[in-house]
Amino acid sequence: MSATARSRRTRTLTRIGALTAVAALAVGCTSNTPAEESNGGGDDGGTTAVSANDDPGETVTIGFSGPEADHGWLAAINSAAREEADKYEDIEFDIAEGTNDPSAQIAHIESFISKGVDAIVLLPTDGAALTEAATEAMQAGIPVVNVDREFSNEFAARVTILGDNYGMGVSAGTYACQLVEENDLGDAVIAEIAGIDSLPLTQDRSQGFEDALSECGQDVDRRVAAEFTVESGEAAASNLLQAANEIDIIWNHDDDQGVGVKAAFENADRDEFFFIGGAGSANAMRWIEAGEMEATVLYPPTQAADGVRLARLLAQDKGLSDLVQVEVPRRIVLNAPVVTADNVEQYMPLGFES
Amino acid sequence: MSLQASAVESGGQPGPGEDVPEKKGSSGGGFRSRATDLLSGSAGRNLGLVIALLLLCLIGLITAGDRFANVDNMMTVLRLASVIGVVSVGMTFVITGGGIDLSVGAIVALASVWATTLATQTMATDVHWILMVTTALAVGAGCGLVNGLLIAYGRMAAFIVTLAMLAAARGLAELIADKKTQVVTVGPFLDFFRGSLLGVPRLVIIFALVAVAGWILLNRTAYGRRTLAVGGNPEAARLAGINVKRHQTSLYVLLGVACGIAAVMLMARTTAGTSTHGTLYELDAIAAVVIGGTLLSGGRGTIVGTVFGVLIFTTLTNVFTLNNLDTSTQAVAKGAIIVIAVLLQQRVAARSTPG
Numbered sequence: 103m104s105a106t107a108r109s110r111r112t113r114t115l116t117r118i119g120a121l122t123a124v125a126a127l128a129v130g131c132t133s134n135t136p137a138e139e140s141n142g143g144g145d146d147g148g149t150t151a152v153s154a155n156d157d158p159g160e161t162v163t164i165g166f167s168g169p170e171a172d173h174g175w176l177a178a179i180n181s182a183a184r185e186e187a188d189k190y191e192d193i194e195f196d197i198a199e200g201t202n203d204p205s206a207q208i209a210h211i212e213s214f215i216s217k218g219v220d221a222i223v224l225l226p227t228d229g230a231a232l233t234e235a236a237t238e239a240m241q242a243g244i245p246v247v248n249v250d251r252e253f254s255n256e257f258a259a260r261v262t263i264l265g266d267n268y269g270m271g272v273s274a275g276t277y278a279c280q281l282v283e284e285n286d287l288g289d290a291v292i293a294e295i296a297g298i299d300s301l302p303l304t305q306d307r308s309q310g311f312e313d314a315l316s317e318c319g320q321d322v323d324r325r326v327a328a329e330f331t332v333e334s335g336e337a338a339a340s341n342l343l344q345a346a347n348e349i350d351i352i353w354n355h356d357d358d359q360g361v362g363v364k365a366a367f368e369n370a371d372r373d374e375f376f377f378i379g380g381a382g383s384a385n386a387m388r389w390i391e392a393g394e395m396e397a398t399v400l401y402p403p404t405q406a407a408d409g410v411r412l413a414r415l416l417a418q419d420k421g422l423s424d425l426v427q428v429e430v431p432r433r434i435v436l437n438a439p440v441v442t443a444d445n446v447e448q449y450m451p452l453g454f455e456s
Numbered sequence: 457m458s459l460q461a462s463a464v465e466s467g468g469q470p471g472p473g474e475d476v477p478e479k480k481g482s483s484g485g486g487f488r489s490r491a492t493d494l495l496s497g498s499a500g501r502n503l504g505l506v507i508a509l510l511l512l513c514l515i516g517l518i519t520a521g522d523r524f525a526n527v528d529n530m531m532t533v534l535r536l537a538s539v540i541g542v543v544s545v546g547m548t549f550v551i552t553g554g555g556i557d558l559s560v561g562a563i564v565a566l567a568s569v570w571a572t573t574l575a576t577q578t579m580a581t582d583v584h585w586i587l588m589v590t591t592a593l594a595v596g597a598g599c600g601l602v603n604g605l606l607i608a609y610g611r612m613a614a615f616i617v618t619l620a621m622l623a624a625a626r627g628l629a630e631l632i633a634d635k636k637t638q639v640v641t642v643g644p645f646l647d648f649f650r651g652s653l654l655g656v657p658r659l660v661i662i663f664a665l666v667a668v669a670g671w672i673l674l675n676r677t678a679y680g681r682r683t684l685a686v687g688g689n690p691e692a693a694r695l696a697g698i699n700v701k702r703h704q705t706s707l708y709v710l711l712g713v714a715c716g717i718a719a720v721m722l723m724a725r726t727t728a729g730t731s732t733h734g735t736l737y738e739l740d741a742i743a744a745v746v747i748g749g750t751l752l753s754g755g756r757g758t759i760v761g762t763v764f765g766v767l768i769f770t771t772l773t774n775v776f777t778l779n780n781l782d783t784s785t786q787a788v789a790k791g792a793i794i795v796i797a798v799l800l801q802q803r804v805a806a807r808s809t810p811g
Contacts, residue, residue, distance in 0.1 A: 323780075341532065342777060
């Protein structure tokens with residue numbers, strides 16, 4: 103269930119609720135029947151009536167463990183998860199201190215097992231390192247929801263929910279191809295500013311970008327790697343601009359480092375290229391609105407929040423209401439849409455402050 | 457006297473301006489004793505670094521041609537070197553004085569965050585952007601003072617104290633900024649620090665001023681001599697009447713102020729203050745200082761060497777990027793070049809030392 107769809111539905115429902123309330127008021131003046139419908143609809147449109155799934159059920163304890171929020175996207179992941187848990191009165195949320203140390207995270211899982219939580223949502227610092235601990239939890243009968251970074255073993259998670267890093271690259275590359283065609287750029291000079299190069303997610307993004315570009319006969323002419331920080335983004339982009347006098351398209355993997363990348367453009371007084379971002383921070387969305395950036399490719403920061411919802415359904419033995427299948431699916435891969443000036447308004451609520 | 461003047465004149469690169477004329481003098485022959493003197497002095501110690509940097513530039517010139525050898529690119533390299541350069545100059549003092557500081561990156565982050573909070577920026581908009589600068593400098597000096605007091609008067613190991621500061625300052629920065637990137641919106645601040653003077657970016661000019669001031673302070677003042685004495689043999693320095701504890705404390709404050717300056721420069725360069733600023737500066741600064749020829753055990757220090765150390769690292773990354781090398785290859789080459797630079801420097805220094 104994507105957050106956009108949810109918010110749109112919330113809006114519609116609120117509107118319907120408000121209308122019902124007005125109608126009920128009008129009726130209320132003339133009749134004595136209590137206006138039942140208005141209670142649920144008027145107060146908090148979205149949380150009721152979509153399906154029985156959102157109705158309070160038995161109270162379940164959900165353990166959550168994620169990496170240290172040292173990065174805007176991760177901070178957004180954590181806070182979205184916490185907010186989602188707060189929305190449900192039947193969730194007892196046990197959130198472990200964020201850490202970048204796999205062994206500390208293993209300790210979190212072990213303590214969740216001994217506490218006997220009903221479900222675990224885990225965004226591992228390192229998928230492979232946490233596989234063993236997650237398998238233990240599964241064997242102890244606790245369903246594990248694996249978020250964003252995958253375990254190395256199928257049996258370690260009941261549900262895996264992933265952003266699509268390869269898909270991000272593909273979306274960015276496809277959009278670049280579209281720009282080349284629309285603007286008749288011929289053999290375009292395309293540059294890529296990656297994140298931390300040793301991470302599989304960076305390699306996936308780059309691979310997707312390369313594959314999509316080759317579909318339209320283009321390739322990456324210049325590639326630099328930064329470190330997901332503002333400062334490294336500025337340094338990498340400054341050097342990159344010196345390496346080529348004319349660039350047509352730049353794809354920057356991460357909008358957080360994008361603040362620095364954009365500063366480098368200003369420092370060098372260069373803007374001859376189309377600037378495409380990645381992740382979808384609120385800053386990037388504002389730049390797109392202001393026409394200072396061409397587009398950004400979304401990597402939703404709501405995965406852990408979705409993980410919390412799924413964990414709740416699992417613990418309460420419910421399925422996904424929008425599917426016919428009665429069980430929660432094993433694997434959910436989120437889409438990586440391109441946000442441009444045309445649809446930025448729609449995606450703005452998803453943009454995370456970084 | 458002439459050394460000082462030439463260092464001042466050469467601005468952005470006090471190093472070459474200082475070394476090149478001396479090199480000519482020595483190869484011209486004649487004044488043998490003078491040449492030996494100079495070679496055993498700062499020029500001799502830095503000759504290896506000059507050669508390493510020249511080699512690097514040569515590689516850049518051959519592989520990237522005009523893209524490397526143009527004013528724009530040179531200024532980019534210098535601009536990127538300037539922030540870590542200011543920190544490294546400060547670090548030279550602490551290491552020369554027999555200490556170490558692992559918290560520089562964290563202090564830069566904290567200062568940048570504190571100086572870009574909504575409250576500070578609102579005040580800066582209402583009054584003057586100089587408030588952001590003073591905030592950053594005060595935060596830097598404050599952290600340095602805490603480091604210095606704990607080390608000198610609390611008798612704790614510098615390694616431990618500054619390791620604690622590394623954790624605490626970055627943590628505090630995250631708390632203040634709520635782990636978000638605080639974009640600088642004070643226009644005049646950005647205009648001033650991102651501008652340039654006679655074609656030279658102001659950041660580079662600030663770096664040059666800091667380097668020159670550092671050079672004078674270390675080589676031409678009683679403060680510098682005391683630093684060398686305290687680093688070389690603290691007990692002897694104490695017997696000679698130097699207030700060792702107070703001096704040690706002042707060294708950390710000095711470095712703290714340098715971190716504050718670096719934070720201001722970084723805020724201008726990236727248009728933001730964040731808790732991720734200055735990541736791994738401790739390693740970069742210590743590496744630049746040590747490659748430059750400052751003894752890690754204290755008692756000997758060279759600002760010119762440090763500046764060269766910083767320039768070698770920054771030029772390296774630039775040449776790599778111009779050649780579109782991937783990060784793994786860069787890492788291997790970086791390791792190799794560090795070893796080559798130090799080997800070169802030791803060889804040349806050993807040969808030029810008389811006796």
